[in-house]
Amino acid sequence: MALTIICVGAVYIDTILSVLRYPSEDEKLRATGYSRRRGGNCANTLEVLSQLTVQNSAMEKGGQVTLYLLCVLPSKQSTDVQFIGRSIPKVKFDGCIFRESFENAASSYIIQAATNNSRTIVSQNPLPEMTTREFIDSASTIRKQSEGGSSWFHFEGRIPTVTEESVRWLCEEFPSTKVSVECEKPGRTYMADVARHADVVFFSRIWAEATSHRDPRDFLQSQLPRMKPGAILVCTWGSEGATCAQSKADEEKGEKWASVKTWKPATGSVEVVDTIGARDTFIAGFLYALNCHEVWPLQQKLEFANELAGRKVLQTGFGGLSEKMGLFGKAAPDHN
Numbered sequence: 078m079a080l081t082i083i084c085v086g087a088v089y090i091d092t093i094l095s096v097l098r099y100p101s102e103d104e105k106l107r108a109t110g111y112s113r114r115r116g117g118n119c120a121n122t123l124e125v126l127s128q129l130t131v132q133n134s135a136m137e138k139g140g141q142v143t144l145y146l147l148c149v150l151p152s153k154q155s156t157d158v159q160f161i162g163r164s165i166p167k168v169k170f171d172g173c174i175f176r177e178s179f180e181n182a183a184s185s186y187i188i189q190a191a192t193n194n195s196r197t198i199v200s201q202n203p204l205p206e207m208t209t210r211e212f213i214d215s216a217s218t219i220r221k222q223s224e225g226g227s228s229w230f231h232f233e234g235r236i237p238t239v240t241e242e243s244v245r246w247l248c249e250e251f252p253s254t255k256v257s258v259e260c261e262k263p264g265r266t267y268m269a270d271v272a273r274h275a276d277v278v279f280f281s282r283i284w285a286e287a288t289s290h291r292d293p294r295d296f297l298q299s300q301l302p303r304m305k306p307g308a309i310l311v312c313t314w315g316s317e318g319a320t321c322a323q324s325k326a327d328e329e330k331g332e333k334w335a336s337v338k339t340w341k342p343a344t345g346s347v348e349v350v351d352t353i354g355a356r357d358t359f360i361a362g363f364l365y366a367l368n369c370h371e372v373w374p375l376q377q378k379l380e381f382a383n384e385l386a387g388r389k390v391l392q393t394g395f396g397g398l399s400e401k402m403g404l405f406g407k408a409a410p411d412h413n
Contacts, residue, residue, distance in 0.1 A: 079141050079142075079143070079223065079225065079226030079227070080141070080142045080143070080226055080227050080228075080229065080368055081142075081145065081219065081220075081223040081226055081227070081228045081229070082123075082142065082143070082228075082231065082364065082368070083144075083145040083146075083147050083172065083216070083229070083230045083231070084119035084122055084123050084144075084145070084146055084147065084231045084233070085119065085147045085212070085230060085231065085232045085233065085243070086117060086118050086119030086120075086148055086232070086233025086235065087117050087149070087202065087233065087235060088115065088116070088119070088120045088146070088148050088150065088161055088182060088183065089115070089116040089117045089120075089182065089183045089184055089185045089200065090113065090114075090115055090116065090157060090161070090182050090183070090184050090185075091113070091114055091116035091185045091186075091187055091353070092111075092112075092113050092184065092185070092187065093110075093111070093112045093114070093187045093353070094108040094110070094111060094186070094187065094188050094189065095108060095109045095110035095111070095112075095189050095191065096108055096109060096189070096190055097109060097190070097191050097192065098190050098191070098192045099188060099190040099192075099195060099197060100188075112393075114164070114394065115160065115161050115164040115165070116185055116353070117183075117233075118233045118261075118357050118360075119146065119148065119231065119357075120146060120148075120161070120164070120165060120168075121354040121357035121358070121361075121395065122231065122357045122358075122360050122361045123144050123146055123361075124164065124165050124168075124395050125357070125358050125361035125362070125385070125389075125395050125398060126142075126144055126361045126364065126365060127144055127165060127167040127168060128395070128397075128398055128399035129361065129362070129365040129369075129398075129402075130142035130144070130365065130369065131167070131399065142369070143169065143223060144167065144168045144169065145170075145171065145172050145219050146169070146170055146172070146173060147172040147173060147174075147215050147216065147219070148173055148174070148207070149173070149174045149176060149204045149205070149207050150174070150175050150176070150182060150204070151175070151176055151177075151179035151180050151181055151182055151204065152176070152177045152179060152180060153175050153177070155179075155180045155181070155182075156180075157180070157181055157182040158175070158182070161182065171218065171219065171222065172215040172216065172218060172219045173215070174207055174211050174215060176205060179203060181203055182204070183200065183202035183203070183204060184200070184202075185199065185200045185201075186198070186199045186200075187353065189351075189353070194352055196352065196353060206235065206236050206239070207235075207236070208239060209238070209239050209242040209243055209246070212239065212243045212246075213243070216230070216243075216246075216247070220251065227253070227255070228251070228254045228255070229255045229256075229257070229364070229368060230247055230255070230256050230257075231256075231257045231258070231259075231360070231364065232244065232256070232258045232259065232271070233259050234258055234259055234260070234265055234268045234271060235265075237265070240258075240267070240268070240271055241267060241270060244256055244258070244271050244274050244275070245274065248274050256275045256276055256277075257275055257277035257278070257279065257360075258271055258272055258275045258277075258279070259278075259279045259281075260272055260278060260279065260281065260284050261279070261280075261281040261283075261284060261356070262281075262283075262284070263283055263284050263287035269303075272300075272303075273303055273304060273305065274305065275304075275305075275308065276305070276307070276308055277308065277310075277311070277363075277367070278300075278304070278308065278310050278311070279311050279313070279356075279359075279363075280296070280297075280300075280310065280311065280312040280313075281312075281313060281356070282312070282313060282314045282315050285312055293314050293320035293336075294320050294322075294334070294336070296312055297310050297312055297320060297321075297322045298322070301324045301332060304324050305324070306324060306325065306326045307323065307326040308323070308324045309321065309323045309324075309367075309375075310322050310323075310324070311363060311379070313356060313359060313386075316339050317338070317339060318336065318337045318338040318383065319336070319337055319379060319382075319383055320334070320335070320336040320337075321334070321336070321375060321378075321379045322334050322335075323375060333375050334375075335375045335376040335378075335379045336379070337376075337380055337383040339383075339387060340380075340386070340387030340388070341387065342388075342391070346391070347391070348391070349390050349391070350392055350393055351389075351392065351393045351394065352390050354389065355386045355389055355390050356386070358385055358386045358389040358395065358398070359382045359385065359386035360382075361382075361385070362381050362382030362383075362384075362385035362386065363378060363379070363381075363382035365381075366381045366382060381402075384402065385398060385402060
């Protein structure tokens with residue numbers, strides 16, 4: 078069966094300055110490196126998904142996986158849009174909302190310090206955000222193009238009212254459509270309400286700690302009663318791994334649990350090189366495992382996503398991750 082995965086969020090163009098240490102206020106410091114690349118949670122996730130799903134035969138049920146980006150962008154003819162398009166060539170932009178009077182995409186300036194691998198990010202977005210009506214129109218267009226297959230919408234979660242109304246509309250109009258959401262930034266408290274409608278929720282450590290929890294299992298246990306039956310909750314805990322729970326379906330007696338420690342290679346260097354996009358990579362791995370390897374138990378799905386994110390931080394960018402996971406030209410390896 079054909080599958081369409083649509084990621085809803087924002088795309089940024091990142092300017093990354095590498096420095097030996099973070100500068101103090103009003104200090105002049107020379108950078109040791111410079112790079113400019115496309116960023117944004119959903120775009121990063123799609124870049125990794127495009128690698129993982131390139132071998133459609135890896136899907137247990139066969140069929141084609143089509144990836145869509147649904148976000149606000151400047152003019153179609155702008156150099157920023159061309160730059161973004163070249164960075165994720167296997168992703169469709171049909172559902173994007175183009176602000177034709179704007180030339181520049183959202184941007185982030187990142188100072189990455191070598192002493193402790195910290196990232197300091199300053200963002201700027203000149204583009205008017207997506208409205209609920211625009212989401213409905215774009216989502217309807219994508220669904221018409223993918224009739225006859227299943228759909229999965231993943232939300233980064235930005236504007237409170239728009240995100241909640243969009244998720245509610247999907248659940249009411251297309252109840253068979255699966256929805257996943259990110260609860261990453263504690264300031265976006267409205268995402269707790271949106272999460273109640275989702276099939277999969279990705280929580281961050283800082284979100285859990287903002288609710289006075291210091292343990293991922295305790296935090297997820299507190300969230301399970303609020304979620305829909307059968308929902309999967311994931312809490313990434315940085316360098317300490319990740320924990321996952323699936324709420325019981327109506328006919329089941331209990332929850333399912335899985336947990337992993339941080340993945341490290343059996344041999345070779347374990348030096349952290351680039352943590353930018355590690356969480357987005359984890360989400361890509363988990364969505365891939367859920368959709369393309371349904372028979373894997375929950376533990377195996379979590380292990381796959383965890384290893385994928387672990388391999389990502391040992392390199393700059395996202396290139397070649399599928400090959401390193403053993404996915405190039407064959408089905409994913411057994412991680413039992």
